[in-house]
Amino acid sequence: xxxxxxxQQFAINQAMTYIEGDPEENLPKLMDMVDKFTPADWYSSQxxxxxxxxxxxxxxxxxIQKIYELDPGVRRTFFQNxxxxxxxxxxxxxxxxxxxxxCNVPWAILLxxxxxxxxxxxxxxxxxxxxxxxxxxxTIDSIIxxxxxxxxxxxxxxxGEPLVRKKDLIKICEMHPDCEFLSFxxxxxxxxxxxxxxxxxxxxxxxxxxxxxxDANDSRRGEGIYQKVQHAMxxxxxxxxxxxxxxxxxxxxVDDVSSEKYFDLMxxxxxxxxxxxHYMPVGNDAAVELLPTTEQxxxxxxxxxxxxxxxAIFSMDFQNDAQYVGGCIAGGRxxxxxxxxxxxxPCVFIHYSNANIHEVSLLDALKSPLFMAYHDEQPFNDNxxxxxxxxxxxxxxxxxxxxxxxxxxxxxxxxxxxxxCDKTTPYAESWKSTADKIWGDCGGCTSCSKNKRRH
Numbered sequence: 001x002x003x004x005x006x007x008q009q010f011a012i013n014q015a016m017t018y019i020e021g022d023p024e025e026n027l028p029k030l031m032d033m034v035d036k037f038t039p040a041d042w043y044s045s046q047x048x049x050x051x052x053x054x055x056x057x058x059x060x061x062x063x064i065q066k067i068y069e070l071d072p073g074v075r076r077t078f079f080q081n082x083x084x085x086x087x088x089x090x091x092x093x094x095x096x097x098x099x100x101x102x103c104n105v106p107w108a109i110l111l112x113x114x115x116x117x118x119x120x121x122x123x124x125x126x127x128x129x130x131x132x133x134x135x136x137x138x139t140i141d142s143i144i145x146x147x148x149x150x151x152x153x154x155x156x157x158x159x160g161e162p163l164v165r166k167k168d169l170i171k172i173c174e175m176h177p178d179c180e181f182l183s184f185x186x187x188x189x190x191x192x193x194x195x196x197x198x199x200x201x202x203x204x205x206x207x208x209x210x211x212x213x214x215d216a217n218d219s220r221r222g223e224g225i226y227q228k229v230q231h232a233m234x235x236x237x238x239x240x241x242x243x244x245x246x247x248x249x250x251x252x253x254v255d256d257v258s259s260e261k262y263f264d265l266m267x268x269x270x271x272x273x274x275x276x277x278h279y280m281p282v283g284n285d286a287a288v289e290l291l292p293t294t295e296q297x298x299x300x301x302x303x304x305x306x307x308x309x310x311x312a313i314f315s316m317d318f319q320n321d322a323q324y325v326g327g328c329i330a331g332g333r334x335x336x337x338x339x340x341x342x343x344x345x346p347c348v349f350i351h352y353s354n355a356n357i358h359e360v361s362l363l364d365a366l367k368s369p370l371f372m373a374y375h376d377e378q379p380f381n382d383n384x385x386x387x388x389x390x391x392x393x394x395x396x397x398x399x400x401x402x403x404x405x406x407x408x409x410x411x412x413x414x415x416x417x418x419x420x421c422d423k424t425t426p427y428a429e430s431w432k433s434t435a436d437k438i439w440g441d442c443g444g445c446t447s448c449s450k451n452k453r454r455h
Contacts, residue, residue: 331374
Protein backbone atom coordinates (compact mmCIF):
# COMPACT_ATOMS: atom_id res chain seq x y z
CA UNK A 1 0.00 0.00 0.00
CA UNK A 2 1.41 3.42 -0.99
CA UNK A 3 1.78 6.32 1.45
CA UNK A 4 -1.16 8.07 -0.23
CA UNK A 5 -3.37 4.98 0.08
CA UNK A 6 -2.33 4.55 3.72
CA UNK A 7 -3.35 8.13 4.46
CA GLN A 8 -6.66 7.63 2.64
CA GLN A 9 -7.29 4.43 4.59
CA PHE A 10 -6.51 6.16 7.89
CA ALA A 11 -8.87 9.01 7.00
CA ILE A 12 -11.78 6.74 6.15
CA ASN A 13 -11.23 4.63 9.29
CA GLN A 14 -11.34 7.78 11.38
CA ALA A 15 -14.44 8.98 9.57
CA MET A 16 -16.29 5.70 10.09
CA THR A 17 -15.33 5.60 13.77
CA TYR A 18 -16.58 9.16 14.12
CA ILE A 19 -19.93 8.37 12.51
CA GLU A 20 -20.43 5.22 14.56
CA GLY A 21 -20.28 7.24 17.78
CA ASP A 22 -23.43 9.28 17.11
CA PRO A 23 -24.55 9.13 13.46
CA GLU A 24 -27.37 11.66 13.77
CA GLU A 25 -25.15 14.31 15.35
CA ASN A 26 -21.88 13.54 13.59
CA LEU A 27 -22.97 13.06 9.96
CA PRO A 28 -23.45 16.82 9.37
CA LYS A 29 -20.07 17.50 11.01
CA LEU A 30 -18.43 14.88 8.81
CA MET A 31 -19.83 16.57 5.70
CA ASP A 32 -18.34 19.87 6.89
CA MET A 33 -14.98 18.14 7.25
CA VAL A 34 -15.26 16.70 3.74
CA ASP A 35 -15.99 20.17 2.36
CA LYS A 36 -13.00 21.61 4.18
CA PHE A 37 -10.40 19.08 3.08
CA THR A 38 -11.46 18.14 -0.46
CA PRO A 39 -11.59 20.06 -3.78
CA ALA A 40 -14.83 21.95 -4.39
CA ASP A 41 -15.69 19.90 -7.48
CA TRP A 42 -14.92 16.48 -5.93
CA TYR A 43 -18.19 14.48 -6.09
CA SER A 44 -20.00 17.79 -5.55
CA SER A 45 -23.43 16.60 -6.71
CA GLN A 46 -23.27 13.50 -4.50
CA UNK A 47 -22.14 15.59 -1.51
CA UNK A 48 -24.96 18.06 -2.04
CA UNK A 49 -27.47 15.21 -2.26
CA UNK A 50 -26.20 13.71 1.02
CA UNK A 51 -26.35 17.12 2.68
CA UNK A 52 -29.95 17.63 1.55
CA UNK A 53 -30.89 14.23 2.95
CA UNK A 54 -29.38 15.13 6.32
CA UNK A 55 -31.01 18.56 6.45
CA UNK A 56 -34.45 17.48 5.27
CA UNK A 57 -34.55 14.18 7.19
CA UNK A 58 -36.61 12.72 4.35
CA UNK A 59 -37.16 9.12 3.25
CA UNK A 60 -33.49 8.79 2.34
CA UNK A 61 -32.55 9.81 5.87
CA UNK A 62 -34.87 7.09 7.14
CA UNK A 63 -32.97 4.64 4.90
CA ILE A 64 -29.66 5.74 6.44
CA GLN A 65 -31.14 5.06 9.87
CA LYS A 66 -32.12 1.55 8.73
CA ILE A 67 -28.53 0.96 7.64
CA TYR A 68 -27.42 1.79 11.17
CA GLU A 69 -29.64 -0.98 12.50
CA LEU A 70 -27.45 -3.56 10.70
CA ASP A 71 -24.76 -5.66 12.35
CA PRO A 72 -21.95 -3.16 13.09
CA GLY A 73 -19.17 -5.29 11.62
CA VAL A 74 -21.07 -5.96 8.40
CA ARG A 75 -22.00 -2.29 8.09
CA ARG A 76 -18.43 -1.11 8.55
CA THR A 77 -17.11 -3.62 6.02
CA PHE A 78 -19.75 -2.50 3.51
CA PHE A 79 -18.77 1.15 3.92
CA GLN A 80 -15.11 0.25 3.54
CA ASN A 81 -15.49 -1.97 0.47
CA UNK A 82 -18.35 -0.26 -1.35
CA UNK A 83 -17.73 3.42 -0.62
CA UNK A 84 -13.95 3.52 -0.41
CA UNK A 85 -12.50 0.54 -2.27
CA UNK A 86 -15.07 0.31 -5.09
CA UNK A 87 -16.43 3.82 -5.46
CA UNK A 88 -13.64 6.21 -4.45
CA UNK A 89 -10.23 4.57 -4.75
CA UNK A 90 -11.46 2.07 -7.33
CA UNK A 91 -13.14 4.62 -9.58
CA UNK A 92 -9.99 6.76 -9.64
CA UNK A 93 -7.88 3.81 -10.79
CA UNK A 94 -10.53 2.79 -13.33
CA UNK A 95 -10.43 6.25 -14.86
CA UNK A 96 -6.65 6.10 -15.08
CA UNK A 97 -6.75 2.68 -16.77
CA UNK A 98 -9.48 3.75 -19.21
CA UNK A 99 -7.38 6.67 -20.40
CA UNK A 100 -4.20 4.63 -20.63
CA UNK A 101 -5.68 1.56 -22.33
CA UNK A 102 -8.29 3.47 -24.41
CA CYS A 103 -11.03 0.98 -23.58
CA ASN A 104 -13.83 0.58 -21.08
CA VAL A 105 -13.00 -0.56 -17.54
CA PRO A 106 -15.89 -1.81 -15.39
CA TRP A 107 -16.94 -0.65 -11.94
CA ALA A 108 -18.53 -4.08 -11.38
CA ILE A 109 -18.06 -7.55 -12.85
CA LEU A 110 -20.95 -10.02 -13.00
CA LEU A 111 -19.99 -13.68 -12.76
CA UNK A 112 -21.92 -16.92 -13.16
CA UNK A 113 -20.31 -19.38 -10.72
CA UNK A 114 -22.59 -22.07 -12.16
CA UNK A 115 -25.30 -22.55 -14.75
CA UNK A 116 -27.10 -24.97 -12.43
CA UNK A 117 -30.29 -23.91 -10.68
CA UNK A 118 -32.74 -25.56 -8.30
CA UNK A 119 -35.67 -23.79 -10.04
CA UNK A 120 -36.85 -23.41 -13.63
CA UNK A 121 -38.61 -20.06 -13.90
CA UNK A 122 -40.74 -19.11 -16.90
CA UNK A 123 -38.87 -16.84 -19.30
CA UNK A 124 -35.52 -17.12 -17.51
CA UNK A 125 -32.64 -16.56 -19.92
CA UNK A 126 -30.20 -18.37 -17.58
CA UNK A 127 -31.99 -21.65 -18.22
CA UNK A 128 -30.81 -21.51 -21.82
CA UNK A 129 -27.23 -22.29 -20.74
CA UNK A 130 -28.04 -25.71 -19.36
CA UNK A 131 -26.88 -26.84 -15.92
CA UNK A 132 -23.45 -28.39 -16.36
CA UNK A 133 -21.16 -25.35 -16.54
CA UNK A 134 -19.09 -23.97 -13.65
CA UNK A 135 -16.30 -21.46 -13.07
CA UNK A 136 -13.64 -22.97 -10.83
CA UNK A 137 -12.55 -21.18 -7.67
CA UNK A 138 -9.17 -20.66 -9.31
CA THR A 139 -10.79 -18.96 -12.31
CA ILE A 140 -13.00 -16.73 -10.16
CA ASP A 141 -9.96 -15.80 -8.05
CA SER A 142 -7.99 -14.94 -11.20
CA ILE A 143 -10.80 -12.75 -12.54
CA ILE A 144 -11.00 -10.85 -9.26
CA UNK A 145 -7.23 -10.41 -9.03
CA UNK A 146 -7.16 -9.05 -12.59
CA UNK A 147 -10.17 -6.85 -11.83
CA UNK A 148 -8.52 -5.31 -8.78
CA UNK A 149 -5.51 -4.41 -10.91
CA UNK A 150 -7.94 -2.30 -12.96
CA UNK A 151 -9.63 -0.82 -9.88
CA UNK A 152 -12.68 -3.11 -9.76
CA UNK A 153 -13.73 -4.11 -6.24
CA UNK A 154 -17.42 -4.90 -6.83
CA UNK A 155 -18.40 -8.43 -7.90
CA UNK A 156 -21.94 -9.62 -8.51
CA UNK A 157 -22.94 -13.26 -8.87
CA UNK A 158 -25.64 -14.31 -11.31
CA UNK A 159 -26.50 -17.73 -12.67
CA GLY A 160 -27.96 -20.26 -12.56
CA GLU A 161 -28.47 -20.09 -8.83
CA PRO A 162 -25.16 -18.94 -7.29
CA LEU A 163 -25.97 -20.33 -3.84
CA VAL A 164 -25.83 -23.85 -5.25
CA ARG A 165 -22.13 -23.22 -4.53
CA LYS A 166 -22.47 -21.60 -1.10
CA LYS A 167 -19.19 -22.84 0.35
CA ASP A 168 -17.15 -21.75 -2.66
CA LEU A 169 -18.68 -18.27 -2.62
CA ILE A 170 -17.87 -17.87 1.07
CA LYS A 171 -14.30 -18.98 0.39
CA ILE A 172 -13.94 -16.32 -2.33
CA CYS A 173 -15.20 -13.69 0.15
CA GLU A 174 -12.47 -14.81 2.55
CA MET A 175 -9.83 -14.66 -0.18
CA HIS A 176 -10.79 -11.08 -1.12
CA PRO A 177 -11.90 -9.23 2.03
CA ASP A 178 -11.27 -5.89 0.29
CA CYS A 179 -14.08 -6.55 -2.23
CA GLU A 180 -17.85 -6.40 -1.87
CA PHE A 181 -19.82 -9.35 -3.22
CA LEU A 182 -23.50 -9.23 -4.12
CA SER A 183 -25.48 -12.20 -5.38
CA PHE A 184 -28.74 -12.42 -7.26
CA UNK A 185 -30.49 -15.41 -5.74
CA UNK A 186 -33.91 -17.02 -5.65
CA UNK A 187 -33.50 -17.06 -1.86
CA UNK A 188 -34.58 -20.65 -1.32
CA UNK A 189 -31.13 -21.79 -0.16
CA UNK A 190 -30.66 -19.10 2.52
CA UNK A 191 -30.78 -20.76 5.95
CA UNK A 192 -29.52 -20.22 9.51
CA UNK A 193 -26.08 -21.64 8.75
CA UNK A 194 -25.59 -19.37 5.76
CA UNK A 195 -26.68 -16.30 7.77
CA UNK A 196 -24.00 -17.15 10.33
CA UNK A 197 -21.43 -17.38 7.54
CA UNK A 198 -22.51 -13.98 6.20
CA UNK A 199 -22.03 -12.49 9.67
CA UNK A 200 -18.57 -14.04 9.81
CA UNK A 201 -17.19 -12.94 6.44
CA UNK A 202 -19.13 -9.63 6.37
CA UNK A 203 -18.75 -8.81 2.64
CA UNK A 204 -21.62 -10.73 1.02
CA UNK A 205 -25.03 -9.20 0.23
CA UNK A 206 -27.93 -11.15 -1.37
CA UNK A 207 -30.43 -9.62 -3.80
CA UNK A 208 -33.45 -11.91 -3.61
CA UNK A 209 -35.66 -12.41 -6.65
CA UNK A 210 -39.27 -11.49 -6.05
CA UNK A 211 -41.82 -11.09 -8.82
CA UNK A 212 -44.75 -9.58 -6.93
CA UNK A 213 -47.20 -11.08 -4.46
CA UNK A 214 -47.70 -14.80 -4.01
CA ASP A 215 -49.85 -15.59 -7.06
CA ALA A 216 -47.75 -13.54 -9.49
CA ASN A 217 -44.46 -14.74 -8.04
CA ASP A 218 -45.31 -18.43 -7.91
CA SER A 219 -46.91 -18.44 -11.37
CA ARG A 220 -43.43 -17.76 -12.74
CA ARG A 221 -41.15 -19.32 -10.13
CA GLY A 222 -43.13 -22.31 -8.88
CA GLU A 223 -45.60 -23.13 -6.14
CA GLY A 224 -44.40 -22.41 -2.62
CA ILE A 225 -41.42 -20.23 -3.62
CA TYR A 226 -43.01 -17.02 -2.31
CA GLN A 227 -43.25 -18.45 1.20
CA LYS A 228 -39.64 -19.67 1.04
CA VAL A 229 -38.53 -16.17 0.05
CA GLN A 230 -40.47 -14.68 2.95
CA HIS A 231 -38.69 -17.08 5.30
CA ALA A 232 -35.27 -16.14 3.88
CA MET A 233 -35.95 -12.42 4.30
CA UNK A 234 -37.15 -12.95 7.87
CA UNK A 235 -33.91 -14.79 8.69
CA UNK A 236 -31.75 -12.04 7.20
CA UNK A 237 -33.68 -9.32 9.03
CA UNK A 238 -33.45 -11.23 12.31
CA UNK A 239 -29.66 -11.43 11.94
CA UNK A 240 -29.39 -7.72 11.03
CA UNK A 241 -27.92 -8.55 7.63
CA UNK A 242 -28.23 -6.29 4.57
CA UNK A 243 -30.17 -7.54 1.57
CA UNK A 244 -32.18 -6.26 -1.34
CA UNK A 245 -34.77 -7.35 -3.85
CA UNK A 246 -34.41 -8.06 -7.56
CA UNK A 247 -37.66 -7.74 -9.51
CA UNK A 248 -38.17 -8.48 -13.18
CA UNK A 249 -41.29 -6.73 -14.42
CA UNK A 250 -43.29 -8.41 -17.15
CA UNK A 251 -46.66 -7.95 -18.83
CA UNK A 252 -48.15 -10.20 -16.15
CA UNK A 253 -46.88 -8.70 -12.90
CA VAL A 254 -46.68 -4.92 -13.50
CA ASP A 255 -49.81 -4.23 -11.42
CA ASP A 256 -48.25 -6.04 -8.45
CA VAL A 257 -44.74 -4.62 -8.57
CA SER A 258 -45.75 -1.03 -9.33
CA SER A 259 -48.08 -0.84 -6.33
CA GLU A 260 -47.47 0.98 -3.07
CA LYS A 261 -48.39 -2.23 -1.27
CA TYR A 262 -45.46 -4.01 -2.95
CA PHE A 263 -42.98 -1.32 -1.87
CA ASP A 264 -44.34 -1.46 1.67
CA LEU A 265 -43.98 -5.26 1.67
CA MET A 266 -40.32 -5.00 0.69
CA UNK A 267 -39.57 -2.37 3.33
CA UNK A 268 -41.41 -4.27 6.06
CA UNK A 269 -39.40 -7.37 5.12
CA UNK A 270 -36.18 -5.46 5.79
CA UNK A 271 -34.93 -4.88 2.22
CA UNK A 272 -32.65 -1.86 1.77
CA UNK A 273 -32.80 -1.72 -2.02
CA UNK A 274 -34.77 -2.98 -4.99
CA UNK A 275 -33.43 -3.30 -8.50
CA UNK A 276 -36.04 -3.48 -11.24
CA UNK A 277 -35.24 -5.22 -14.51
CA HIS A 278 -37.31 -5.06 -17.67
CA TYR A 279 -38.05 -8.51 -19.07
CA MET A 280 -35.75 -9.37 -22.00
CA PRO A 281 -36.83 -11.98 -24.61
CA VAL A 282 -33.44 -13.69 -24.76
CA GLY A 283 -33.18 -17.24 -26.13
CA ASN A 284 -34.87 -19.09 -28.94
CA ASP A 285 -37.70 -20.19 -26.66
CA ALA A 286 -38.16 -16.87 -24.86
CA ALA A 287 -41.73 -15.99 -23.91
CA VAL A 288 -42.18 -12.85 -26.00
CA GLU A 289 -45.63 -12.31 -24.54
CA LEU A 290 -43.97 -11.38 -21.23
CA LEU A 291 -42.65 -8.14 -22.75
CA PRO A 292 -44.42 -5.24 -20.99
CA THR A 293 -46.67 -3.05 -23.11
CA THR A 294 -45.79 0.59 -23.73
CA GLU A 295 -48.43 1.64 -21.20
CA GLN A 296 -47.07 -0.78 -18.58
CA UNK A 297 -43.51 0.45 -18.98
CA UNK A 298 -44.68 4.05 -18.66
CA UNK A 299 -46.47 3.08 -15.45
CA UNK A 300 -43.22 1.69 -14.05
CA UNK A 301 -41.40 4.89 -15.02
CA UNK A 302 -43.79 7.09 -13.05
CA UNK A 303 -44.41 4.81 -10.06
CA UNK A 304 -40.76 4.16 -9.28
CA UNK A 305 -40.02 7.88 -9.33
CA UNK A 306 -42.98 8.51 -7.05
CA UNK A 307 -41.91 5.93 -4.47
CA UNK A 308 -38.25 6.82 -4.74
CA UNK A 309 -39.11 10.23 -3.33
CA UNK A 310 -41.29 8.90 -0.52
CA UNK A 311 -40.21 5.38 0.52
CA ALA A 312 -37.22 4.39 2.66
CA ILE A 313 -35.81 1.93 0.14
CA PHE A 314 -33.31 2.60 -2.66
CA SER A 315 -34.97 1.74 -5.97
CA MET A 316 -33.42 1.64 -9.42
CA ASP A 317 -35.00 0.72 -12.75
CA PHE A 318 -32.18 -0.20 -15.09
CA GLN A 319 -34.21 0.43 -18.22
CA ASN A 320 -35.91 3.68 -17.20
CA ASP A 321 -33.13 5.28 -15.14
CA ALA A 322 -30.39 5.47 -17.76
CA GLN A 323 -30.39 9.28 -17.51
CA TYR A 324 -28.54 8.98 -14.20
CA VAL A 325 -25.69 6.96 -15.71
CA GLY A 326 -25.51 8.37 -19.23
CA GLY A 327 -27.15 5.52 -21.13
CA CYS A 328 -26.15 1.88 -21.53
CA ILE A 329 -23.69 0.79 -18.82
CA ALA A 330 -22.73 -2.55 -20.45
CA GLY A 331 -19.71 -3.48 -22.52
CA GLY A 332 -17.43 -2.73 -19.58
CA ARG A 333 -18.46 0.92 -19.38
CA UNK A 334 -19.74 0.21 -15.89
CA UNK A 335 -20.06 -3.57 -15.94
CA UNK A 336 -19.58 -6.76 -17.94
CA UNK A 337 -20.70 -10.36 -17.59
CA UNK A 338 -18.72 -13.61 -17.56
CA UNK A 339 -20.84 -16.73 -17.93
CA UNK A 340 -20.21 -20.12 -16.37
CA UNK A 341 -18.31 -21.24 -19.48
CA UNK A 342 -15.94 -18.28 -19.19
CA UNK A 343 -17.34 -16.30 -22.13
CA UNK A 344 -16.89 -12.57 -21.56
CA UNK A 345 -20.11 -10.87 -22.63
CA PRO A 346 -20.91 -7.14 -22.75
CA CYS A 347 -24.16 -7.59 -20.83
CA VAL A 348 -25.94 -10.24 -18.80
CA PHE A 349 -28.67 -10.16 -21.47
CA ILE A 350 -26.39 -10.01 -24.55
CA HIS A 351 -25.13 -13.52 -25.17
CA TYR A 352 -22.48 -12.79 -27.79
CA SER A 353 -18.74 -12.74 -27.32
CA ASN A 354 -15.30 -12.62 -28.95
CA ALA A 355 -13.37 -13.68 -25.86
CA ASN A 356 -13.19 -16.40 -23.22
CA ILE A 357 -11.53 -15.73 -19.86
CA HIS A 358 -9.83 -19.13 -20.00
CA GLU A 359 -7.97 -18.00 -23.13
CA VAL A 360 -7.38 -14.25 -22.74
CA SER A 361 -6.83 -11.75 -19.95
CA LEU A 362 -9.62 -9.55 -18.65
CA LEU A 363 -7.95 -6.52 -20.23
CA ASP A 364 -7.67 -8.28 -23.59
CA ALA A 365 -11.37 -9.17 -23.38
CA LEU A 366 -12.18 -5.48 -22.81
CA LYS A 367 -10.26 -4.73 -26.01
CA SER A 368 -12.02 -7.43 -28.04
CA PRO A 369 -13.97 -6.30 -31.13
CA LEU A 370 -17.45 -6.44 -29.57
CA PHE A 371 -16.39 -4.58 -26.44
CA MET A 372 -14.62 -1.93 -28.48
CA ALA A 373 -17.79 -1.54 -30.57
CA TYR A 374 -19.65 -0.79 -27.34
CA HIS A 375 -16.91 1.62 -26.28
CA ASP A 376 -17.06 3.50 -29.57
CA GLU A 377 -20.86 3.60 -29.92
CA GLN A 378 -22.06 4.41 -26.40
CA PRO A 379 -24.48 6.00 -25.77
CA PHE A 380 -26.66 4.27 -28.34
CA ASN A 381 -29.34 6.94 -28.24
CA ASP A 382 -29.53 10.54 -27.07
CA ASN A 383 -32.90 9.73 -25.50
CA UNK A 384 -31.99 8.18 -22.16
CA UNK A 385 -35.30 6.29 -22.12
CA UNK A 386 -34.04 4.32 -25.12
CA UNK A 387 -30.60 3.19 -23.88
CA UNK A 388 -30.30 -0.47 -24.87
CA UNK A 389 -28.76 -1.69 -28.16
CA UNK A 390 -31.05 -4.73 -28.05
CA UNK A 391 -34.39 -3.59 -26.65
CA UNK A 392 -34.73 -0.04 -27.97
CA UNK A 393 -32.05 0.17 -30.69
CA UNK A 394 -31.90 -3.36 -32.14
CA UNK A 395 -30.26 -2.15 -35.33
CA UNK A 396 -27.22 -1.24 -33.20
CA UNK A 397 -26.81 -4.74 -31.78
CA UNK A 398 -27.24 -6.35 -35.20
CA UNK A 399 -24.48 -4.19 -36.58
CA UNK A 400 -22.05 -4.64 -33.68
CA UNK A 401 -22.39 -8.41 -33.52
CA UNK A 402 -22.02 -8.85 -37.28
CA UNK A 403 -19.16 -6.37 -37.65
CA UNK A 404 -17.23 -7.79 -34.67
CA UNK A 405 -17.76 -11.40 -35.68
CA UNK A 406 -19.01 -12.23 -32.18
CA UNK A 407 -20.59 -15.64 -31.69
CA UNK A 408 -23.62 -16.64 -29.64
CA UNK A 409 -22.69 -18.17 -26.29
CA UNK A 410 -25.76 -20.36 -25.82
CA UNK A 411 -24.24 -23.67 -26.85
CA UNK A 412 -27.42 -25.72 -26.40
CA UNK A 413 -29.62 -23.61 -28.64
CA UNK A 414 -27.63 -20.83 -30.38
CA UNK A 415 -29.70 -17.77 -31.20
CA UNK A 416 -28.76 -15.59 -34.15
CA UNK A 417 -28.65 -11.85 -33.60
CA UNK A 418 -31.30 -11.45 -36.30
CA UNK A 419 -33.66 -13.81 -34.50
CA UNK A 420 -33.16 -11.92 -31.23
CA CYS A 421 -33.52 -8.45 -32.72
CA ASP A 422 -36.54 -9.42 -34.82
CA LYS A 423 -38.31 -10.01 -31.48
CA THR A 424 -37.43 -6.58 -30.08
CA THR A 425 -37.90 -4.44 -33.21
CA PRO A 426 -41.71 -4.16 -32.87
CA TYR A 427 -41.26 -3.29 -29.19
CA ALA A 428 -38.67 -0.62 -30.01
CA GLU A 429 -40.94 0.96 -32.59
CA SER A 430 -43.90 0.93 -30.21
CA TRP A 431 -41.95 2.45 -27.30
CA LYS A 432 -40.22 5.18 -29.32
CA SER A 433 -43.03 7.75 -29.46
CA THR A 434 -43.86 7.40 -25.76
CA ALA A 435 -40.18 7.56 -24.78
CA ASP A 436 -39.64 10.65 -26.92
CA LYS A 437 -42.66 12.35 -25.38
CA ILE A 438 -41.59 11.63 -21.79
CA TRP A 439 -38.02 12.65 -22.52
CA GLY A 440 -39.22 15.84 -24.19
CA ASP A 441 -41.57 16.67 -21.34
CA CYS A 442 -38.81 16.34 -18.76
CA GLY A 443 -36.56 18.52 -20.92
CA GLY A 444 -33.87 15.89 -21.27
CA CYS A 445 -30.66 17.03 -19.68
CA THR A 446 -28.31 19.54 -21.24
CA SER A 447 -25.40 17.95 -19.38
CA CYS A 448 -26.14 14.62 -21.08
CA SER A 449 -24.93 15.50 -24.55
CA LYS A 450 -23.25 12.64 -26.36
CA ASN A 451 -19.73 14.04 -25.97
CA LYS A 452 -20.13 14.71 -22.26
CA ARG A 453 -21.62 11.29 -21.54
CA ARG A 454 -18.86 9.29 -23.12
CA HIS A 455 -16.26 8.29 -20.54
